Every structure is written in C-alpha cells, then in structure tokens.
Amino acid sequence: MEGYLKIKCGKLYDGLKNSLQEDMEILIKGKKIIEVGHNIPGPEKLETIDLSDCTVTPGMIDAHVHPEFFDWRDIYTDTVYNSDGYRTLATARTARKTLMGGFTTIRSLGWFREAYELDVKRAIDEGYIEGSRLIVSSHFLCTPGSHGDMTQAVRNNPYLSDYMMKEYPTCGNGADFFTGAVRREKKMGFDFLKIMATGGFATPNDDPDDIQLNDAEFKAIFDTAQEVKISVTAHAYGPRLMKKLIGYGITGIEHGSLMDKETAKLFEDSGTYLVPTFVPYDDAIHCDEDSLSKKSESFRKKLEKYQKLLREGREIIRESKIKLGYGTDMVAVHQNYESGWEYNAWLNSGMDPFRALAAATKNNAEICEIDHLVGTIEPGKLADIAGWKRDLLKDPDALRDCAFVMKEGTVYPTEKRL
Ligand SMILES: [Zn+2]
Structure with missing residues (x-):
C-alpha cells in the first residue's frame, strides 16, 4: 500500500495563479498529488515534510x-x-x-x-x-x-x-x-x-x-x-x-x-x-x-x-x-x-x-507536451515539487539555490550552486 505524505509550504506558487499563497499544504499519495489546500485533514499513517521556510513550486x-x-x-x-x-x-x-x-x-x-x-x-x-x-x-x-x-x-x-x-x-x-x-x-x-x-x-x-x-x-x-x-x-x-x-x-x-x-x-x-x-x-x-x-x-x-x-x-x-x-x-x-x-x-x-x-x-x-502529467501543483498531477529558500520574486539567483526536490513522489538530494 502506497503511503500518504503531506508537504507544509511556507509559500506556494502552483503554476496556475500569479501569486504566492501562504500556509498551503500538499497531500501526496504514491506518485501523485491528491489534494492542495489549507489544513488538509490527513489520513492516519501520514509522513510530513516541513517546508515552511521555503517557497514551494512545481518541479x-x-x-x-x-x-x-x-x-x-x-x-x-x-x-x-x-x-x-x-x-x-x-x-x-x-x-x-x-x-x-x-x-x-x-x-x-x-x-x-x-x-x-x-x-x-x-x-x-x-x-x-x-x-x-x-x-x-x-x-x-x-x-x-x-x-x-x-x-x-x-x-x-x-x-x-x-x-x-x-x-x-x-x-x-x-x-x-x-x-x-x-x-x-x-x-x-x-x-x-x-x-x-x-x-x-x-x-x-x-x-x-x-x-x-x-x-x-x-x-x-x-x-x-x-x-x-x-x-x-x-x-x-x-x-x-x-x-x-x-x-x-x-x-x-x-x-x-x-x-x-x-x-x-x-x-x-x-x-x-x-x-x-x-x-x-x-x-x-x-x-x-x-x-x-x-x-x-x-x-x-x-x-x-x-x-x-x-x-x-x-x-x-x-x-x-x-x-x-x-x-x-x-x-x-x-x-x-x-x-x-x-x-x-x-x-x-x-x-x-x-x-x-x-x-x-x-x-x-x-x-514538452506533458502538461497532463506535470507543470502545476494540482490534484491528479505527478508530485514533481521543488522548494526554494531565496525570495523568488526579488532574488535573481533564487533558482540556483534549490533546497528541496521531489520527482514523482520520491525525494532526491539537492546540490547548492552558489
Ligand atoms: Zn541549443
């Protein structure tokens, strides 16, 4: 049975709105995102990843x-x-x-x-x-x-x-x-x-x-x-x-x-x-x-x-x-x-x-003709997710400093480029 996983986002850019949303959560099951919102009630066996110090974006x-x-x-x-x-x-x-x-x-x-x-x-x-x-x-x-x-x-x-x-x-x-x-x-x-x-x-x-x-x-x-x-x-x-x-x-x-x-x-x-x-x-x-x-x-x-x-x-x-x-x-x-x-x-x-x-x-x-799979954070998409500690709206180096990366629900190590 694939487990549930919840990501707590400091800020969220979901790829759909031109805004950063505060205190959002992403619920993932296996490879996929199943819910995005505030205070999502979690199932019993739930692993949580705390990215409250990051801006979370699609991969x-x-x-x-x-x-x-x-x-x-x-x-x-x-x-x-x-x-x-x-x-x-x-x-x-x-x-x-x-x-x-x-x-x-x-x-x-x-x-x-x-x-x-x-x-x-x-x-x-x-x-x-x-x-x-x-x-x-x-x-x-x-x-x-x-x-x-x-x-x-x-x-x-x-x-x-x-x-x-x-x-x-x-x-x-x-x-x-x-x-x-x-x-x-x-x-x-x-x-x-x-x-x-x-x-x-x-x-x-x-x-x-x-x-x-x-x-x-x-x-x-x-x-x-x-x-x-x-x-x-x-x-x-x-x-x-x-x-x-x-x-x-x-x-x-x-x-x-x-x-x-x-x-x-x-x-x-x-x-x-x-x-x-x-x-x-x-x-x-x-x-x-x-x-x-x-x-x-x-x-x-x-x-x-x-x-x-x-x-x-x-x-x-x-x-x-x-x-x-x-x-x-x-x-x-x-x-x-x-x-x-x-x-x-x-x-x-x-x-x-x-x-x-x-x-x-x-x-x-x-x-890339894969918009049915990735590119936004919304239910049904694959859990390709990144986290960034720098200010994405002001810091030109923000995307050279990745703090978190997940591809299809699996977390991978990151490498600092600054
Ligand atoms: Zn070229």
Whole structure:
C-alpha cells in the first residue's frame, strides 16, 4: 500500500495563479498529488515534510538543454575526441545534476552526433538510474555547412570532414533526404524534431541571419512531420526565417534573439511558442568583456555586430505577449546543468518573475507536451515539487539555490550552486 505524505509550504506558487499563497499544504499519495489546500485533514499513517521556510513550486523544467557534455569547453573538440559512449555518460550525469538543482524535467535539444539520449531517458523512466525526466529531440535536421554541421570543426581537412558527413543520418540535401530523415527519427521514438535552419554565432563561416534550408526541404520536413504527427521546433534568430517557419505552421522556435515587432505579432497571433534562451547572450548584451574574451574571435565579432539588435530583440520579447518557455542552451560560459542561470537573465532583463515562473513550469510542460502529467501543483498531477529558500520574486539567483526536490513522489538530494 502506497503511503500518504503531506508537504507544509511556507509559500506556494502552483503554476496556475500569479501569486504566492501562504500556509498551503500538499497531500501526496504514491506518485501523485491528491489534494492542495489549507489544513488538509490527513489520513492516519501520514509522513510530513516541513517546508515552511521555503517557497514551494512545481518541479522546474528547462526546455533547452544540451546534456551531452561533461564540460562546455568540450564542444569545440567533441566531433573528433569524444566517443558516443562518453557523450551518453555525460547525458546521464547532466540529467542527475539538473534534478539535484530542482529541475525535474529537461528537454534535450539534440546533437549532431549520437549520444543515446533515448537510452538515458528509458533507463531513468524505468528507474535504473536517477535523473530529470528527459524529453528528447531528434538529431539536428540540417544541411552541410550549416550551424548544425559539426564536421566543420575539421573543415581544414576536407577529406576527413566529407568522410564524417557520411555518418550522419539527418544532415544532407534535398526534399527526399529530409522526408527520410523525419521518418527515421520518428521510428526511433524521438519526442520532437529540431531543425537547424539558420546560421549561428559560434560557427565560423555563417551568419545568424542566413537561411540554411531551401523551401522544398522545409516543405518536406513539415509535410512529413504532420503526416507522422510529430512537433517541430527550430533554431532561428532572424525575422526572415522566423516568418517563414511560422508560415509553415511550426510548433515553436528556439532563441528568436533578433526579434522585431512584426514577427512578435505573428508569434502572438499564431500561438507559436518561443524559448528565448537569454543567458548565452547576456555577455554581449551587458558588454561583459571578461566573458567575451573567452570566446573565439569569429564568435565575438558576430556578437559585437549584432549587439544592438540583440538588445532590441530582448526588449521586444519582454514587451510582447508571446507564449514563452524557459530554456538555457548552455554550451558556453556556464555548465549545461546550471539551469537556474536563466532566471537570473530574465529578472535582470526586467521580466516579471511570475512570467519566468510560468515559463519554467506550466508553459514548459505544454511545450514538452506533458502538461497532463506535470507543470502545476494540482490534484491528479505527478508530485514533481521543488522548494526554494531565496525570495523568488526579488532574488535573481533564487533558482540556483534549490533546497528541496521531489520527482514523482520520491525525494532526491539537492546540490547548492552558489
Ligand atoms: Zn541549443
């Protein structure tokens, strides 16, 4: 017989109301929340967890993680020096560490190479290893030379670069290639598709405004995705490409950093979500010379070129009514499991803390398509619950300091990140 457990909350953010409720209690049975309220009369055999010194929230969700690295500095040499097995171990470790930071679900945005994220997800779901629940993206759907093509790490050795290209099932050219790639990824059981459709800041020979798939290739991806019923998101910065993607009926977009007002309106009208990933561009926006000096010269030059537009884009996103998700995309500066940093970036950009909290809970559960299971604290949902000692409404570091975490009714150890 599964026991009853009661959590006494100092304050409660339930993911539904823009307020912190005082002296609430959560009654849990087994894996699920069965009641939320004041002075809930407990059944006889009742274990109590006293979190009266905490603000209690739903388990947080990070919707943009690249879990495949032990250290972000590895990504520049990964293509050549890391095995698939090593990357898989890193994925398992990242999932464990995000859980210890209060993030009970993470959405992996995939990688060019294999990292067996689906195996890690399965092992966590089956209870063999501990970690955040994983929602897993396909390998990048991308073209040669695009931001998703990691063989450019060895571009100075074209023979090696061309040889490695043959290994990647989702990087290629032409509509037929992408029809096949979508069907393959669907077969393997990926939760959603990720298109790398525009240039990036970190890749050397492209530009964030570039469009790296042609219309026939896009159409093949979106038509096939619709046929086999799988959602699509895309890495995109510039308005030109974002407008095109919204026209194709994309479910959501990652980054959107060069947002303009016209495109923001299209997001609002279509209900397309945006995971804006503020923290990786914080050093450019706030002119952090120390952090910028650690980046490659081409990366730095692009950030400088786009600094003004990045600042304006962030303001437009803040002032918009776009449905926002919370995601970190940590592949530089911070480690990939330090999901709490994004809260810092949002609050320091003048975002309403309740908008940030909703993004990291209810909205992200919808983005991950698991809102029937998690994302809010209400009867019937899984008991994914976090506790925080710092003031969530005022302290930008609050989500880097998790005091309590429970996933599906089980309490896990926490790790301080400050
Ligand atoms: Zn990313």
